[in-house]
Amino acid sequence: xxxxxxxxxxxxxxxxxxxxxxxxxxxxxxxxxxxxxxxxxxxxxxxxxxxxxxxxxxxxxxxxxxxxxxxxxxxxxxxxxxxxxxxxxxxxxxxxxxxxxxxxxxxxxxxxxxxxxxxxxxxxxxxxxxxxxxxxxxxxxxxxxxxxxxxxxxxxxxxxxxxxxxxxxxxxxxxxxxxxxxxxxxxxxxxx
Amino acid sequence: xxxxxxxxxxxxxxxxxxxxxxxxxxxxxxxxxxxxxxxxxxxxxxxxxxxxxxxxxxxxxxxxxxxxxxxxxxxxxxxxxxxxxxxxxxxxxxxxxxxxxxxxxxxxxxxxxxxxxxxxxxxxxxxxxxxxxxxxxxxxxxxxxxxxxxxxxxxxxxxxxxxxxxxxxxxxxxxxxxxxxxxxxxxxxxxx
DNA sequence: CCACCTGGTCAACGGCTGTTGACTTGACCG
DNA sequence: CGGTCAAGTCAACAGCCGTTGACCAGGTGG
Numbered sequence: 518x519x520x521x522x523x524x525x526x527x528x529x530x531x532x533x534x535x536x537x538x539x540x541x542x543x544x545x546x547x548x549x550x551x552x553x554x555x556x557x558x559x560x561x562x563x564x565x566x567x568x569x570x571x572x573x574x575x576x577x578x579x580x581x582x583x584x585x586x587x588x589x590x591x592x593x594x595x596x597x598x599x600x601x602x603x604x605x606x607x608x609x610x611x612x613x614x615x616x617x618x619x620x621x622x623x624x625x626x627x628x629x630x631x632x633x634x635x636x637x638x639x640x641x642x643x644x645x646x647x648x649x650x651x652x653x654x655x656x657x658x659x660x661x662x663x664x665x666x667x668x669x670x671x672x673x674x675x676x677x678x679x680x681x682x683x684x685x686x687x688x689x690x691x692x693x694x695x696x697x698x699x700x701x702x703x704x705x706x707x708x709x
Numbered sequence: 710x711x712x713x714x715x716x717x718x719x720x721x722x723x724x725x726x727x728x729x730x731x732x733x734x735x736x737x738x739x740x741x742x743x744x745x746x747x748x749x750x751x752x753x754x755x756x757x758x759x760x761x762x763x764x765x766x767x768x769x770x771x772x773x774x775x776x777x778x779x780x781x782x783x784x785x786x787x788x789x790x791x792x793x794x795x796x797x798x799x800x801x802x803x804x805x806x807x808x809x810x811x812x813x814x815x816x817x818x819x820x821x822x823x824x825x826x827x828x829x830x831x832x833x834x835x836x837x838x839x840x841x842x843x844x845x846x847x848x849x850x851x852x853x854x855x856x857x858x859x860x861x862x863x864x865x866x867x868x869x870x871x872x873x874x875x876x877x878x879x880x881x882x883x884x885x886x887x888x889x890x891x892x893x894x895x896x897x898x899x900x901x
Numbered sequence: 902c903c904a905c906c907t908g909g910t911c912a913a914c915g916g917c918t919g920t921t922g923a924c925t926t927g928a929c930c931g
Numbered sequence: 932c933g934g935t936c937a938a939g940t941c942a943a944c945a946g947c948c949g950t951t952g953a954c955c956a957g958g959t960g961g
Contacts, residue, residue: 520927520938541812543735546918557940562920618861619811620733628861650865653857654877657866661853665845669810669820673842674849684891685846689881699876712908712957738948749910754950 526564529554531608533575538609542572542617542624569623576614576624578631580604582639590643590695594687601659602679605667615663632656644694654693662686718756721746723800725767730801734764734809734816761815768806768816770823772796774831782835782887786879793851794871797859807855824848836886846885854878 532553536545547568551558565571582600585593604611614631617624636656641648662682666674677685724745728737739760743750757763774792777785796803806823809816828848833840854874858866869877 522938525938541735543733544812547920548918558919559921559941560939563939568919616811618856619808620736625861629863632861632863647865650869650877653863653865656863657853657857658850658881659853660856660861661849661851664810664852664856665849669817669824669852671821671824671845671848673839673845677842681891685842688888688891689850689884692881692884696880699873699880714908717908739950740948750949751911751951752909755909760949 525554525556525560529556529561529564529571530575533571534609534613537572537575537613537617539612540616541619542621547571572613572617572624573627576610576617576627578604578610578614578627580631580635582635584642585639586642588643591691593640593643593694594690595683597655597659597690598683598687599679601663602682605663611663612667615660615668640694646698651694655690658686658689658693717746717748717752721748721753721756721763722767725763726801726805729764729767729805729809731804732808733811734813739763764805764809764816765819768802768809768819770796770802770806770819772823772827774827776834777831778834780835783883785832785835785886786882787875789847789851789882790875790879791871793855794874797855803855804859807852807860832886838890843886847882850878850881850885 529550533545533550536550536553547561548558550571551561554561561571565574580600581604583596585596588596614624614628618628632653637649637652640652640655644651662674665671666677721742725737725742728742728745739753740750742763743753746753753763757766772792773796775788777788780788806816806820810820824845829841829844832844832847836843854866857863858869
């Protein structure tokens with residue numbers, strides 16, 4: 518059972534996610550990840566090609582958002598928040614990506630890609646209007662929640678139970694998705 | 710005019726803010742800051758005692774929030790957002806603190822302190838209810854905006870003019886400050 | 902002229918890191 | 932048993948970083 522390359526790979530990847538999520542990109546060392554996985558640093562190199570490769574594979578985030586077509590827009594915030602909390606608490610992938618985005622342009626680009634390929638399309642179905650912008654606003658609130666709660670750890674947000682969190686923030690997400698366009702006289706560019 | 714310690718200190722501090730804001734804590738090297746300021750790295754040591762000291766003094770954030778007592782609550786979001794955008798764009802202090810918070814517990818603690826000593830007291834005057842929690846929710850949206858716009862750089866948020874930003878996000882801040890308590894049956898602790 | 906203090910530089914040390922290439926171990930196969 | 936190939940280890944290199952202590956420059960006061 519030992520000497521199982523697939524299992525070892527998975528163990529290294531788990532250790533990497535934990536380290537990247539807890540310490541950020543720069544403070545995470547290949548040596549520490551290897552030690553956590555009970556493996557020689559050189560093996561990490563062989564498997565992932567380098568620190569960048571290790572991060573890329575460790576921070577491959579899949580939000581697994583459901584198809585919202587046919588869902589009443591009022592039910593969307595609950596679904597979204599439940600999904601995000603689940604992702605936050607399942608493993609450290611999201612935190613790894615978030616922490617790394619602060620100091621690595623590559624990670625920030627990956628974050629943008631997660632938004633473009635997963636969040637924006639999912640929300641485009643339920644936002645009547647300027648779907649991309651509304652999706653970005655939703656993302657800003659959710660991202661801010663993650664930062665304030667898990668990164669900065671403001672006590673009055675850490676104390677919130679998941680249900681209360683939904684009750685406080687849900688209406689805001691709904692607002693971002695459905696509120697009438699701001700700016701009384703929209704300078705629409707001809708295309709209507 | 711050369712050999713002016715005060716001016717040199719200021720030059721180093723400016724360079725440090727720029728570097729910390731652009732690259733984060735770990736990627737910023739004392740050598741690079743010193744080079745930017747046209748100074749020997751050893752001088753930075755003499756003046757600030759080390760990298761931590763340099764960061765602490767460079768990331769000493771003052772939001773300069775106005776006294777909101779006597780302000781109509783509907784006017785608060787505009788004031789707040791204008792202040793935050795001003796702080797974001799004035800210098801790199803806020804970005805330095807935000808980026809560093811992702812990988813340094815010290816920086817995260819400083820962020821918490823900024824909230825506790827500046828944001829929460831300022832908003833306590835206008836939030837009728839659970840002022841600390843409402844202030845934290847406001848902070849989460851503002852922080853999320855900073856992350857999404859300046860760090861992850863979601864295009865549809867980067868494109869927003871300051872005025873439009875206010876129009877989109879203002880109502881949300883107002884909601885966070887004034888919306889009725891969620892949870893139909895509040896488990897109030899005896900005081901009613 | 903000399904001493905002195907402040908502002909500033911120089912060269913170096915020690916530690917940690919990513920990365921590499923040669924080596925070892927162990928399981929399977931004929 | 933002997934060979935072979937993947938899995939894994941070992942020791943080392945080269946580079947960069949924070950930090951240090953000794954040193955230099957130049958204006959000031961006696």
